[in-house]
Amino acid sequence: xxxxxxxxxxxxxxxxxxxxxxxxxxxxxxxxxxxxxxxxxxxxxxxxxxxxxxxxxxxxxxxxxxxxxxxxxxxxxxxxxxxxxxxxxxxxxxxxxxxxxxxxxxxxxxxxxxxxxxxxxxxxxxxxxxxxxxxxxxxxxxxxxxxxx
Amino acid sequence: xxxxxxxxxxxxxxxxxxxxxxxxxxxxxxxxxxxxxxxxxxxxxxxxxxxxxxxxxxxxxxxxxxxxxxxxxxxxxxxxxxxxxxxxxxxxxxxxxxxxxxxxxxxxxxxxxxxxxxxxxxxxxxxxxxxxxxxxxxxxxxxxxxxxx
DNA sequence: AGCGGGAATTGGAATAATTCCAAAGAAAGA
DNA sequence: TCTTTCTTTGGAATTATTCCAATTCCCGCT
Ligand SMILES: [Mn+2]
Ligand SMILES: [Mn+2]
Ligand SMILES: [Zn+2]
Ligand SMILES: [Zn+2]
Numbered sequence: 001x002x003x004x005x006x007x008x009x010x011x012x013x014x015x016x017x018x019x020x021x022x023x024x025x026x027x028x029x030x031x032x033x034x035x036x037x038x039x040x041x042x043x044x045x046x047x048x049x050x051x052x053x054x055x056x057x058x059x060x061x062x063x064x065x066x067x068x069x070x071x072x073x074x075x076x077x078x079x080x081x082x083x084x085x086x087x088x089x090x091x092x093x094x095x096x097x098x099x100x101x102x103x104x105x106x107x108x109x110x111x112x113x114x115x116x117x118x119x120x121x122x123x124x125x126x127x128x129x130x131x132x133x134x135x136x137x138x139x140x141x142x143x144x145x146x147x148x149x
Numbered sequence: 150x151x152x153x154x155x156x157x158x159x160x161x162x163x164x165x166x167x168x169x170x171x172x173x174x175x176x177x178x179x180x181x182x183x184x185x186x187x188x189x190x191x192x193x194x195x196x197x198x199x200x201x202x203x204x205x206x207x208x209x210x211x212x213x214x215x216x217x218x219x220x221x222x223x224x225x226x227x228x229x230x231x232x233x234x235x236x237x238x239x240x241x242x243x244x245x246x247x248x249x250x251x252x253x254x255x256x257x258x259x260x261x262x263x264x265x266x267x268x269x270x271x272x273x274x275x276x277x278x279x280x281x282x283x284x285x286x287x288x289x290x291x292x293x294x295x296x297x298x
Numbered sequence: 299a300g301c302g303g304g305a306a307t308t309g310g311a312a313t314a315a316t317t318c319c320a321a322a323g324a325a326a327g328a
Numbered sequence: 329t330c331t332t333t334c335t336t337t338g339g340a341a342t343t344a345t346t347c348c349a350a351t352t353c354c355c356g357c358t
Contacts, residue, residue: 022325022334043315058337063316065336079230082345084315095267097275108270117266118244118282121257125289126246133267134281140274171305171354192344207308212345214306231316233344 015072029054030065031074031089040078040086040096040105078105080134095133108135164221178203179214180223180238189227189235189245189254227254229283244282257284 012031013023033049034041041049047062066087069075078086080098086105088096093115095108110133118131161180162172182198183190190198196211215236218224227235229247235254237245242264244257259282267280 020334024324024335026336056337060317060338061336077230079228081226081228082234085231095270097271097277100278108272110270114266114270117263121244121259121263122246122284123257126284126286128246128284128286129249130285132281132283132285135271135275135277136279136281137275137277173306173353175307205308209309209346210307 012072012074015074016068019072021068021072024065025054026050026057026061027065027068029057030062031069034069034075034087034089038089038107040088042084042086044084046087080105080136095135097135097137097139099139100136101138104139108133161221161223164223165217168221170217170221173214174203175199175206175210176214176217178206179211180218183218183224183236183238187238187256189237191233191235193233195236229254229285244284246284246286246288248288249285250287253288257282 010023010028012028016023016027029050030046033046037049043059043062043066046066047057047059050057050062066075066077069087070077074089074091076088076090078088078096080086080096088107090107093110093112095110096105097108098105115131118133119128122128159172159177161177165172165176178199179195182195186198192208192211192215195215196206196208199206199211215224215226218236219226223238223240225237225239227237227245229235229245237256239256241256242259242261244259245254246257247254264280267282268277271277
């Protein structure tokens with residue numbers, strides 16, 4: 001039961017409607033969880049995060065909702081080698097850096113000109129719906145934030 | 150039982166020796182199969198190809214040998230989304246194009262200068278052991294080879 | 299040639315992530 | 329309200345891969 005007459009439609013509600021899908025508490029919750037901590041969680045990680053707020057949710061629903069969000073182009077699925085899929089709400093064109101020591105993942109912005117150079121590698125007639133770029137390596141040890149000596 | 154006194158060491162034998170590993174008929178066969186048809190087969194596909202010549206080989210061995218070849222840097226493992234792993238004996242720096250209609254995969258050569266541009270996207274201090282680039286899209290329908298009209 | 303020890307292969311069981319399925323529960327439309 | 333459609337849910341099934349324990353193979357040494 002919602003008190004207000006009509007909420008302003010969230011971007012999520014809008015995208016769902018556009019695809020003829022319904023907005024549900026589960027979908028909202030999962031999408032919010034992805035926005036809140038953008039560390040490219042797995043489905044299982046999303047599951048445990050949202051269970052805090054909605055203990056009755058099922059893992060199957062988490063998979064279902066994540067798939068829905070991906071289909072609405074609100075979320076990207078990211079795969080590293082053979083590991084579990086990860087999910088990313090960053091819609092800008094970006095590559096992924098996977099730190100092999102810590103397992104942490106983060107985004108590397110991808111300027112349009114570089115993306116063009118890459119796309120230009122394709123032979124004539126080829127068209128790419130998506131281009132995935134992943135770095136695997138090491139990032140510098142996080143410097144302990146240093147206060148004035 | 151081999152008749153000749155000592156064969157010249159193949160690149161495979163060399164790499165294996167370098168890693169303290171043995172050359173075996175299974176490893177040779179699997180490596181040859183990859184070189185012969187470079188269509189990025191899955192482990193299962195490799196399995197059925199090599200069974201023609203060595204019916205007693207096991208799937209576990211195919212997985213083992215493929216992993217060994219990858220560790221020796223003779224073969225690259227290639228992953229598309231959540232599908233089964235594929236294997237590629239092309240050692241030049243290259244990207245992969247995955248045709249979403251046919252499922253076919255092939256190599257896109259990656260010039261050094263483009264690779265540099267990409268590597269330069271990393272913030273200072275980051276180092277990349279490997280960079281993976283995958284295109285997903287459509288390639289032009291294979292033109293039926295046309296003889297003189 | 300025979301022996302001993304490490305390496306590799308093998309078949310089958312186990313695992314991990316995801317998908318499938320059928321039943322029950324909301325929501326929307328008429 | 330009745331009907332239809334969409335969604336969620338728990339559990340079973342599936343897929344690809346890894347693990348495991350038991351041979352078998354191979355190499356160097358005697
Ligand atoms: Mn990695
Ligand atoms: Mn694809
Ligand atoms: Zn991302
Ligand atoms: Zn390749």
